Amino acid sequence: MEFEPKILGIACNWCTYTGADLAGTTRVQYPHNVRVARVMCSSRVNPAFIFRAFQLGSDGVLIGGCEPGDCHYSTGNYYARRRLAITKKILEFAGLEPERFRVEWISASDGIKFAEVVKEFTEEIRALGPQTKFKVKKDIET
Amino acid sequence: MKDIENRLKQEAKRLLESGEAEVVLAYGRGYDEKHPMPYAAKAVSDVDNIVFDEYCTFNMTRYLTEYPLGTKIAIAVKSCDSRTLIVLMQEEKVKREDIVILGIPYRDMIDSKTGKAIDNSTACNLPNPVLYDILLGDEVTERDDGSPYDVLKELEEMELDVRWEFWSKEFSKCIRCYACRKACPMCYCDPCFIDQSQPRWADKSPSLESNLMFHLTRFYHLAGRCIDCGECSRACPVDIPLHLFHKKVSKECEEMFDQVSGMSLDDKQVMVDFKMEDSDEILL
Amino acid sequence: MLKKIGLEKLNEFVSALIEKGTLFAPVKGDAGVDFQEIKNAGDVTLDFYNTLQSPKCVFFPQTDDMVRYRLKKETTDIEEISLDFEPRIAFGIRPCDVKSFEIMDKLFTRGGIVDPYWESRRKNTTIMGYAFDAVDPADFYGAFGIHAADTTGSDVFMVKGEKNLLLKAITEKGEKLLSSVDTLEDALEEDRKYFEERLKKGAELETRTLSLEGVAGKLRDMFGSPYWEKVAAPCLNCGVCTFVCPTCHCFDIQDETLFGEGTRRKIWDSCMFTDFTLEASGHNPRTQKSQRLRQRVNHKFSYYVTNFEVTSCVGCGRCTRSCPVNIDILTVVEEAVESV
Ligand code: SF4
Ligand code: SF4
Ligand code: SF4
Ligand code: SF4
Ligand code: SF4
Numbered sequence A: 001m002e003f004e005p006k007i008l009g010i011a012c013n014w015c016t017y018t019g020a021d022l023a024g025t026t027r028v029q030y031p032h033n034v035r036v037a038r039v040m041c042s043s044r045v046n047p048a049f050i051f052r053a054f055q056l057g058s059d060g061v062l063i064g065g066c067e068p069g070d071c072h073y074s075t076g077n078y079y080a081r082r083r084l085a086i087t088k089k090i091l092e093f094a095g096l097e098p099e100r101f102r103v104e105w106i107s108a109s110d111g112i113k114f115a116e117v118v119k120e121f122t123e124e125i126r127a128l129g130p131q132t133k134f135k136v137k138k139d140i141e142t
Numbered sequence B: 001m002k003d004i005e006n007r008l009k010q011e012a013k014r015l016l017e018s019g020e021a022e023v024v025l026a027y028g029r030g031y032d033e034k035h036p037m038p039y040a041a042k043a044v045s046d047v048d049n050i051v052f053d054e055y056c057t058f059n060m061t062r063y064l065t066e067y068p069l070g071t072k073i074a075i076a077v078k079s080c081d082s083r084t085l086i087v088l089m090q091e092e093k094v095k096r097e098d099i100v101i102l103g104i105p106y107r108d109m110i111d112s113k114t115g116k117a118i119d120n121s122t123a124c125n126l127p128n129p130v131l132y133d134i135l136l137g138d139e140v141t142e143r144d145d146g147s148p149y150d151v152l153k154e155l156e157e158m159e160l161d162v163r164w165e166f167w168s169k170e171f172s173k174c175i176r177c178y179a180c181r182k183a184c185p186m187c188y189c190d191p192c193f194i195d196q197s198q199p200r201w202a203d204k205s206p207s208l209e210s211n212l213m214f215h216l217t218r219f220y221h222l223a224g225r226c227i228d229c230g231e232c233s234r235a236c237p238v239d240i241p242l243h244l245f246h247k248k249v250s251k252e253c254e255e256m257f258d259q260v261s262g263m264s265l266d267d268k269q270v271m272v273d274f275k276m277e278d279s280d281e282i283l284l
Numbered sequence C: 001m002l003k004k005i006g007l008e009k010l011n012e013f014v015s016a017l018i019e020k021g022t023l024f025a026p027v028k029g030d031a032g033v034d035f036q037e038i039k040n041a042g043d044v045t046l047d048f049y050n051t052l053q054s055p056k057c058v059f060f061p062q063t064d065d066m067v068r069y070r071l072k073k074e075t076t077d078i079e080e081i082s083l084d085f086e087p088r089i090a091f092g093i094r095p096c097d098v099k100s101f102e103i104m105d106k107l108f109t110r111g112g113i114v115d116p117y118w119e120s121r122r123k124n125t126t127i128m129g130y131a132f133d134a135v136d137p138a139d140f141y142g143a144f145g146i147h148a149a150d151t152t153g154s155d156v157f158m159v160k161g162e163k164n165l166l167l168k169a170i171t172e173k174g175e176k177l178l179s180s181v182d183t184l185e186d187a188l189e190e191d192r193k194y195f196e197e198r199l200k201k202g203a204e205l206e207t208r209t210l211s212l213e214g215v216a217g218k219l220r221d222m223f224g225s226p227y228w229e230k231v232a233a234p235c236l237n238c239g240v241c242t243f244v245c246p247t248c249h250c251f252d253i254q255d256e257t258l259f260g261e262g263t264r265r266k267i268w269d270s271c272m273f274t275d276f277t278l279e280a281s282g283h284n285p286r287t288q289k290s291q292r293l294r295q296r297v298n299h300k301f302s303y304y305v306t307n308f309e310v311t312s313c314v315g316c317g318r319c320t321r322s323c324p325v326n327i328d329i330l331t332v333v334e335e336a337v338e339s340v
């Protein structure tokens, strides 16, 4: 069976999630590989969510927030940027392909960018193949 | 070294007598010469039990958060230990005015478990305490030991998959005794995330996966806070080189945010701070 | 029956043992030697003082599966885990550790309730004891009347000489095992002499010691003493001392479920952990580390004595050697008793 990447997307309510919504309502085509969870702000993303997602079988994790300067809570994404940068370094030093983790700032009006990022990321993950390193070794249906 | 011990006793006695300190956190005798113990002197009569020798590796700041805020404490600190104080003060876990810092100018301590000298491959091993009120001896002279991150070279140069092999083998050994966490002066949370049952972040059984969840999250929690004392690795009964991972996270923090943890009371910790001009490149 | 095998032929012998059942033996790892289930004969080592962790894992592994399940809409599929274990051989167990099995038996099988997980492994295991040839300063098994070459409790007892490993059958079970392995040679008169001499020497080796008389009562009486605060001050409340201990037996039962599928397992727990006594209501009757250290010491040296007439410690010294802050249980007990 051909490998279909499973990607967790975590998007902030005010920008990226709205952008994803817009992509949907304007019928921009993008792969269904990303399942999006909504949080209020990118700074709500606890890095443990990301580690856990890889454990539960995600092949990639995509975090989306507002453009710097545009965060609904003014500075949330500035904090998030530092946290997620360190998270990525931790993943990489542990031996996980850093390409499996991506952060993008996507504004509410940018349905097109959302679709493009998802397309590109899905293809990158497809090329990397299934993520088996962190995944709990068990035949789990995800 | 005997001089340091004598000065330590002298100061402890003076501070307890004058009431400047209610307790002096230092080192005491253990079951034999090579195994001293952390020691809390609370009365002048306790002072005789204080010792200092090269096996007194403990980072006594670990005990500070056990005392109610406002307790007057005198504490013996070596170089990395003093950096912990700065971090704990930044986090308002202790107040500068409550602490009398007895700085110990001594390095190259010996790990009693391995018999090996502690150097900058296993700790920060700065020559002198960074912050102190009283220095218990002459300053140790600088010496070119290279960077405390030199030891990372081999791991950094490894292929990704080889590094994964390395860490997965190490984390598989973990028996989840939590000595690393409990020895760490910065791990004072109650409850720790790993003990939470709602949500349960990882299984309690020590499988590679649940161990990985514990360690990666803990490494993240120590980002910008760890001061490289190496207590976590020394405490580990199965010798997992946790300090290497912590060193790497610290190194990245320094490179990205241009600040060394626990060096100045005026700093704001990098993970609770940001700069507008932080570059998106750090996310690549 | 006294048999022998040349040390250079240890591999052959170990291979033969693997044929006889699931073999647990000392293996060298990064941090020290530990008992493991043996797949390759070459992994086994006889060159160690004592293992980092105790051999309790042979009968009481850190995680022990009880039942597997799959949650469905209305029902749950259950798969019980078979307790029909293959015969086991525990190889290279030091005399103090051999004694720990007997102490654990009391709790797991004679307390009125039988723990099938312990018992089913224990009853079909052959124990091959192994004489110490030196004493570590942390050890104090002498306090419990155990000596460095004590054969009590072993089915087979082994002594390592310069060239040979000598093996003596102590029980019928041991005799059966030794006579079924043909890689072994019969011992000669000089071997017999050497073996006896080593037993004698073992009995003469001195460890630290302590008089147990009245200890249980004294500890009980000083339950409320401020001594505990003082002695627990350096304690980190990690679980090292209890995890490495051959007689610590606390476990938790956890359902570990992922996407509707899971396992109910026994997992080691430790009275040194803060959440050991945490109740569902949020109340915790043991919030102080002094209370927790007191529990560890008193359980071993007082409550267990009341319940089973034996101290739940064999003086193997592991807790002392592994404690990150060098707390020594012997000193703690000694000073406690002196303080009354
Ligand atoms: S993580 Fe380790 S090296 Fe860092 S402060 Fe804690 S104990 Fe020290
Ligand atoms: S691992 Fe994290 S939650 Fe646990 S004690 Fe350390 S800092 Fe706190
Ligand atoms: S001290 Fe070592 S064995 Fe214990 S939990 Fe930490 S890493 Fe695991
Ligand atoms: S006695 Fe030592 S090993 Fe045991 S919990 Fe305390 S610090 Fe950890
Ligand atoms: S309490 Fe310590 S010395 Fe006694 S049996 Fe346990 S580990 Fe060995």
Ligand code: FES
Pocket (backbone or CB within 6 Å): A012, A013, A014, A015, A016, A040, A041, A042, A043, A064, A065, A066, A071, A072, A073, A076, A077
């Ligand atoms: S609300 Fe979008 S990043 Fe903060």
